[in-house]
Amino acid sequence: MRQSDWKLIRALPLFCDMSEANFEKLVGAAFLQRFPPHTTLINEGDLPDFLHIVVDGSVEMFSAHNGHETTIDIMRPETTFILAAVIRDEVYLKSARTLSPAQILMIPAQTVREVFGHDAAFARSIVNELADRYRVVVRSLKSEKLRTSAERLANWILKTNHQQGDHQRVELMFDKRTLASRLGMTPENLSRNLALLAKFGVKSSGRDIVIEDSSALERFAKPNALIDG
Amino acid sequence: MRQSDWKLIRALPLFCDMSEANFEKLVGAAFLQRFPPHTTLINEGDLPDFLHIVVDGSVEMFSAHNGHETTIDIMRPETTFILAAVIRDEVYLKSARTLSPAQILMIPAQTVREVFGHDAAFARSIVNELADRYRVVVRSLKSEKLRTSAERLANWILKTNHQQGDHQRVELMFDKRTLASRLGMTPENLSRNLALLAKFGVKSSGRDIVIEDSSALERFAKPNALIDG
C-alpha cells in the first residue's frame, strides 16, 4: 500500500481515533484493490470474509428475489459496507457491485472482530458507523412507504443539489437506469416523473438537471428532515 | 426494582456479559415503568433521553409524513429500541407507542454512552444488538420493495406459524388494522388478501388463521431466508 493511501485511510472516521499498533494490525492484514466497473464484489447469502471500505469510486448494494432486483443503497467514499454481517458473522443480505472503476480496502473479518475486542476507540467508531448506516436504512424505508416515486425523485434532486453546492444545477453521476433503481422505480417511470417535474420548474437534458424554481419544487417535494437527513 | 426483574434484565443478551459493577451503574440510574396500551412513549424528532428496553408487552414503532402514517416495526420482549439515536445522540427517526399494557426499562442515554466507553463486553453486546436491528430493517426494506402485499402477508403467516410452534394455526396478537400497517397495506387490503389466500388453503375467522395446505401457501409465498430470516 502506498504512503498516501495509508494516510487517507488512517484519517477515516472509523480509524482516526484508534491506536497506531491496532491500526497497523488491521491494515497489515488488509488488501487495497482496484476493480473495473460492473464487477460483482459480494453475493447475498455468502458468509463474510472481509470488511469492505470504498476508498474510491462507487458501489451499488442490491438484492434480488423472484426475478426482480432492487438497489438498496449506493456507497461512495469513504464508507464501509456489510459491516453488520461482519460483526455478526452471518450471511450477507445484499450483493454489491462496482458502478464505476473502484478502489476497495478489504480487511479480513476475523481481524476486525479481534481488534474490536481490545481497542475501545475502534469499537466506538464501529458503533457510530453502524448506527449511522442503520439510520440511513430507516430513512429509506420511510421514504419508500410514505412517498410516491415522483416525490422521492423531487427530494433526491433537492438533496443532491445541496450536496453539489446549491447551484440550482444537478449533474447525474451515473446512469438514469441506476438512479431509477436507487429511487425504487423503473427507468420508464423516472422518465415520466422527470417530465412531470417540468411543471415545477425542473428541466433536464442528458445528465444535467436544472432547478428553475426551487420553492415550487419544494412545495411539491415536501422535504422532511426525518426522512431526507 | 424487584429482585425478579433485576435477574431477568441481567440475563438479557445486552447485559449478561458485562461486569457487575457496570451493570449496577446502568440499572441504578434506570427506571422500570408500566404503561397502559396506546401510550405514546417517544416522538420522532425529539432528542433521546433514555435507551428503552421492552421488558413486557409490545411497542409499535411508527412514523408519519404528510398525513400518512406507517408502522416500521413492532417490538416485543426483550429488545431495545432507539438504540441508534442514543448512540449517536441524534433525533429519533420514529415514534413509539404501546400496543398492549407494557413494561419498559428506561436507562438514561448519558449513562449508556458512559458505560459503553469503559466496558468492552457491554460495547460488544451493543454492537451485536445494533447489527441485529440493522439487519431487521434491511429485510423489511427488501420485503417492501420486492414483494406484493399478498406475498408479505403469506410470508408473515408462515413465519408467525413457525414462531407459535408450527401448529398450522396462527393467532393474531393485535388488531388487524395494526397488522395491516405493519405489513405495509391498508386494512381493506388485508381483508382482500386474506380472502385471496383462501385459494391456497388459508382460512381465517376473527383472530384465528388456519393453514390447511402449507405447501400450497409456501408455493405462493416463495419464502426467502435472506428476507424472512
Add this chain to the structure above:
DNA sequence: CGCACGCTTGATGCTGCTCAATTTGTGTGG
C-alpha cells in the same frame, strides 16, 4: 336491545409496471 367499532365488500381511480416501438446518445472502426 341497540349502538359502536372493527372488519368486510364493492366501486372507482391513481400509481407504477410491463411490453413494444421509437428516438437519442455514445463509442468504435473505417
Add this chain to the structure above:
DNA sequence: CCACACAAATTGAGCAGCATCAAGCGTGCG
C-alpha cells in the same frame, strides 16, 4: 469526420396492485 452498431432514454398503450371512499355486516359491550 462520418457511418454504423449498440446501449440508453423516451414515449405510448394497457394492465396489475393498492388506495380511497362509501356502504353493509357482525360481534361485543353497555
